[in-house]
Amino acid sequence: MTVLKTMGALAKQAERTLRITDESEKTKALECIAAALKENIPEILAANEKDLKAAREKLSPSMIDRLTLTESRIVSMADAVLAVSRWPDPVGRVLEERDLPNGLHIRRTAVPLGVIGIIFEARPNVTSDCAALCIKAGNACILRGGKEAFHSNAAICHVMRQALERTGLDVNCIQLVEDTSRSSAEEMMSLTEYLDVLIPRGGAGLIRSVVENAKVPVIETGAGNCHIYVDKEADPEMALNILFNAKTSRPSVCNAAEKVLVHKDIAPRFLPAMAEKLSEKNVELRGDAASKALLPQIKEAEDNEWSCEYLDFILGVKIVDSIDEAIDHIERYSTHHSECIVTEDQSAADRFLASVDSAAVYHNASTRFTDGGELGLGAEIGISTQKLHARGPMGVGQLVSYKYIITGNGQIR
Amino acid sequence: MTVLKTMGALAKQAERTLRITDESEKTKALECIAAALKENIPEILAANEKDLKAAREKLSPSMIDRLTLTESRIVSMADAVLAVSRWPDPVGRVLEERDLPNGLHIRRTAVPLGVIGIIFEARPNVTSDCAALCIKAGNACILRGGKEAFHSNAAICHVMRQALERTGLDVNCIQLVEDTSRSSAEEMMSLTEYLDVLIPRGGAGLIRSVVENAKVPVIETGAGNCHIYVDKEADPEMALNILFNAKTSRPSVCNAAEKVLVHKDIAPRFLPAMAEKLSEKNVELRGDAASKALLPQIKEAEDNEWSCEYLDFILGVKIVDSIDEAIDHIERYSTHHSECIVTEDQSAADRFLASVDSAAVYHNASTRFTDGGELGLGAEIGISTQKLHARGPMGVGQLVSYKYIITGNGQIR
Numbered sequence: 001m002t003v004l005k006t007m008g009a010l011a012k013q014a015e016r017t018l019r020i021t022d023e024s025e026k027t028k029a030l031e032c033i034a035a036a037l038k039e040n041i042p043e044i045l046a047a048n049e050k051d052l053k054a055a056r057e058k059l060s061p062s063m064i065d066r067l068t069l070t071e072s073r074i075v076s077m078a079d080a081v082l083a084v085s086r087w088p089d090p091v092g093r094v095l096e097e098r099d100l101p102n103g104l105h106i107r108r109t110a111v112p113l114g115v116i117g118i119i120f121e122a123r124p125n126v127t128s129d130c131a132a133l134c135i136k137a138g139n140a141c142i143l144r145g146g147k148e149a150f151h152s153n154a155a156i157c158h159v160m161r162q163a164l165e166r167t168g169l170d171v172n173c174i175q176l177v178e179d180t181s182r183s184s185a186e187e188m189m190s191l192t193e194y195l196d197v198l199i200p201r202g203g204a205g206l207i208r209s210v211v212e213n214a215k216v217p218v219i220e221t222g223a224g225n226c227h228i229y230v231d232k233e234a235d236p237e238m239a240l241n242i243l244f245n246a247k248t249s250r251p252s253v254c255n256a257a258e259k260v261l262v263h264k265d266i267a268p269r270f271l272p273a274m275a276e277k278l279s280e281k282n283v284e285l286r287g288d289a290a291s292k293a294l295l296p297q298i299k300e301a302e303d304n305e306w307s308c309e310y311l312d313f314i315l316g317v318k319i320v321d322s323i324d325e326a327i328d329h330i331e332r333y334s335t336h337h338s339e340c341i342v343t344e345d346q347s348a349a350d351r352f353l354a355s356v357d358s359a360a361v362y363h364n365a366s367t368r369f370t371d372g373g374e375l376g377l378g379a380e381i382g383i384s385t386q387k388l389h390a391r392g393p394m395g396v397g398q399l400v401s402y403k404y405i406i407t408g409n410g411q412i413r
Numbered sequence: 414m415t416v417l418k419t420m421g422a423l424a425k426q427a428e429r430t431l432r433i434t435d436e437s438e439k440t441k442a443l444e445c446i447a448a449a450l451k452e453n454i455p456e457i458l459a460a461n462e463k464d465l466k467a468a469r470e471k472l473s474p475s476m477i478d479r480l481t482l483t484e485s486r487i488v489s490m491a492d493a494v495l496a497v498s499r500w501p502d503p504v505g506r507v508l509e510e511r512d513l514p515n516g517l518h519i520r521r522t523a524v525p526l527g528v529i530g531i532i533f534e535a536r537p538n539v540t541s542d543c544a545a546l547c548i549k550a551g552n553a554c555i556l557r558g559g560k561e562a563f564h565s566n567a568a569i570c571h572v573m574r575q576a577l578e579r580t581g582l583d584v585n586c587i588q589l590v591e592d593t594s595r596s597s598a599e600e601m602m603s604l605t606e607y608l609d610v611l612i613p614r615g616g617a618g619l620i621r622s623v624v625e626n627a628k629v630p631v632i633e634t635g636a637g638n639c640h641i642y643v644d645k646e647a648d649p650e651m652a653l654n655i656l657f658n659a660k661t662s663r664p665s666v667c668n669a670a671e672k673v674l675v676h677k678d679i680a681p682r683f684l685p686a687m688a689e690k691l692s693e694k695n696v697e698l699r700g701d702a703a704s705k706a707l708l709p710q711i712k713e714a715e716d717n718e719w720s721c722e723y724l725d726f727i728l729g730v731k732i733v734d735s736i737d738e739a740i741d742h743i744e745r746y747s748t749h750h751s752e753c754i755v756t757e758d759q760s761a762a763d764r765f766l767a768s769v770d771s772a773a774v775y776h777n778a779s780t781r782f783t784d785g786g787e788l789g790l791g792a793e794i795g796i797s798t799q800k801l802h803a804r805g806p807m808g809v810g811q812l813v814s815y816k817y818i819i820t821g822n823g824q825i826r
Contacts, residue, residue: 016744016768016770019767019768019770020767020768098789100787100788100789104778104782106788106789111770111800113800113801114770114800192624196799196800196801197800197801211605211628212628215624215625217630217631217633217799217800217801218630219801220630235823238822238823241823241825242823242825244825245825245826246825249825249826331429349820353818353820354432354433355429355432355433357429357432357524357527357816358816359816359817360816360817360819361816361817361818361819362819362820362821363819363820363821364820364821364822364823364824365517365819365820365821365822365823365824365825366824366825366826368825368826369517369819369824369826370817374513374826375513375519375817375819376511376513376519386609386630387524387526387527387609387610387630387814388526388609388610388630388632388801388802388814389801389802391814391815391816391817392816392817401800401801401804402804403770403771403772403773403774403804403805404772404773404774404783404788404804404805405766405774406773406774406775406776406778406782406788407762407766407775407776407777407778408775408776408777408778409651409777409778410648410651410654410655410777410778411777411778411779411782412654412655412657412658412659412662412778412779412781413658413662413779413781413782413787
């Protein structure tokens with residue numbers, strides 16, 4: 001039996017008890033994890049320093065920033081665990097209940113997904129976020145972080161498992177894969193006997209590889225080629241504010257705007273003002289021929305850019321003849337994460353909101369709100385860009401399945 | 414562009430209009446399909462005769478029975494389409510709605526899944542059932558049936574597409590793959606650009622192949638190694654009736670019982686009565702050592718039989734020392750489709766229903782009720798045995814996803 005299969009069997013065993021564990025015990029365990037994270041800050045920082053020492057020689061400053069833990073970041077991680085603990089328990093909720101004419105009583109009841117595998121990259125806070133969300137919804141988890149964060153992740157998991165032990169929960173509700181080579185990720189993708197779901201969190205390459213190769217059911221997360229459509233009836237000032245916020249407030253995240261589509265009737269007024277405003281943050285514009293005609297100073301976009309996610313201070317700009325052209329463009333190039341229409345015309349808004357098939361569609365608001373915390377779902381395990389099971393931010397409530405509980409007095413068919 | 418990619422592009426295009434089509438138009442289209450099926454019975458029977466002619470030389474009698482259409486079977490297919498048309502439209506239903514403190518208004522709203530691929534085997538009625546369910550929930554479908562039923566499927570699809578054309582819906586809401594070779598199934602599994610979901614319907618081999626090889630998100634359906642646990646506090650007569658029904662009423666279907674687990678305290682009384690009753694239908698028993706000691710005439714079960722689905726008049730018999738041993742056995746060997754406890758002891762029943770993690774768990778009723786029609790879900794597209802998205806029978810209500818519709822007045826983050 002391989003190491004991962006052994007972990008899988010231990011997780012299944014842990015999940016069987018966690019499945020029938022009371023809400024109060026799960027809450028207590030999460031509170032204990034939060035306290036333990038705060039109590040063990042020095043140990044976690046020391047482990048993080050080992051990772052940082054190795055990283056300083058080879059990683060980019062932004063990667064190092066993602067990897068770095070500080071006292072206040074660990075306190076935030078603990079607070080996130082506490083926030084999850086206070087979330088209502090989704091397990092056992094009766095989703096539907098009825099009596100059939102033959103006397104059978106049916107309750108469709110929420111149950112945990114089971115064992116959730118999570119493959120992620122270099123952010124150590126993912127370790128405690130994901131573990132807390134999984135446990136709250138009654139799931140055991142097998143975490144495989146990136147090798148750059150291995151010492152940090154191992155220290156965080158060790159602290160969390162000690163806390164589980166103190167509260168009497170099976171420590172194997174949380175397990176960390178120690179082998180951070182590519183082969184352990186590949187083995188997880190085939191671990192159908194033990195994993196009920198696999199969630200990849202990280203860059204586009206990781207996600208594509210998991211989606212293409214996994215035999216375990218996957219929830220695809222993440223990539224966001226998000227569009228803002230500035231309609232001919234847009235309030236130009238509102239459009240500018242929304243676009244500026246969606247593009248520049250945090251360009252490295254998946255809900256940041258990557259493209260602006262501007263109606264031809266408003267473009268001559270809007271584009272120069274937009275270019276001036278975005279220049280405050282040195283945003284580089286890449287335009288189609290029509291927008292380049294209005295803004296001769298900008299670069300021309302390559303064909304393949306319309307489907308790409310810059311994750312940087314770069315914005316693609318295209319002029320469209322109609323709302324239909326905007327909707328068609330989004331249908332063709334979007335990753336179906338978040339799209340927005342800015343307009344004062346309610347019927348145009350209704351048309352856009354009904355026709356655009358993305359996880360979140362906005363009228364007159366920034367795409368940056370596609371986030372579990374912002375939408376009131378609490379912490380999130382990722383943002384689903386597929387349509388099966390869950391779409392958009394996935395919080396505790398999305399980490400459950402259901403089963404039919406049917407009671408009778410001898411009914412046969 | 415391959416034939417299948419072209420079909421995918423046409424399906425996407427059809428789905429974009431179907432997505433925003435009114436309930437009344439979808440209902441009208443389904444009524445028109447039902448009428449057209451009845452009007453074209455001679456044409457469909459003639460096509461079916463072509464399939465049957467080829468089949469008679471090589472298929473088993475039970476396969477030929479599945480393939481055979483009659484006037485009354487086609488009328489039943491049409492009636493099933495009508496029943497689907499009367500089901501409430503799940504699309505557009507607001508699943509959750511709230512205002513955030515910042516003034517954003519959020520509606521989580523049901524939307525179609527998009528384009529659904531269905532790979533199935535030799536039963537032509539699947540063609541009309543699946544097409545009707547998909548259209549009702551706003552989805553375009555690409556159907557790939559087995560080669561044995563090709564002429565029948567082609568005739569049924571032709572009739573349905575003509576009906577769509579008459580009602581003004583895009584005919585490409587329903588498409589049939591003409592290439593029934595293995596390679597077309599393989600290409601569908603990789604058609605991530607066009608298919609939102611792939612559902613295999615058929616034997617265990619087909620399903621395993623799709624689950625292991627598909628890059629498109631899959632809903633696993635079907636296999637049912639279902640257990641009846643006869644507790645020490647069971648009413649023996651009720652247990653016998655339930656078991657007899659679950660095993661013999663239709664042994665070839667996935668909700669039929671395949672194994673009986675009998676508590677050791679009741680086994681000496683129950684087993685001889687059970688053997689006698691099941692002998693009425695010539696059910697072959699395969700027992701563990703302990704049950705063989707009580708019923709010396711029966712065969713001993715091989716180790717690999719505990720996880721298999723006989724789909725025949727065969728029943729595995731095992732004596733267990735306790736309810737926990739029964740639950741452990743089910744956890745280990747079940748396909749997590751449907752399991753039943755027969756007992757008069759409510760606390761034993763509660764323990765079983767909470768601990769057994771299957772799509773449907775029963776107390777004192779036959780596993781044969783795991784069926785969309787029986788559970789009041791209407792027609793079903795399959796019975797999911799995975800935990801992601803939908804579990805158990807999948808009707809119209811399970812063929813949707815959702816999106817967040819967020820409206821504001823300029824909110825930024």
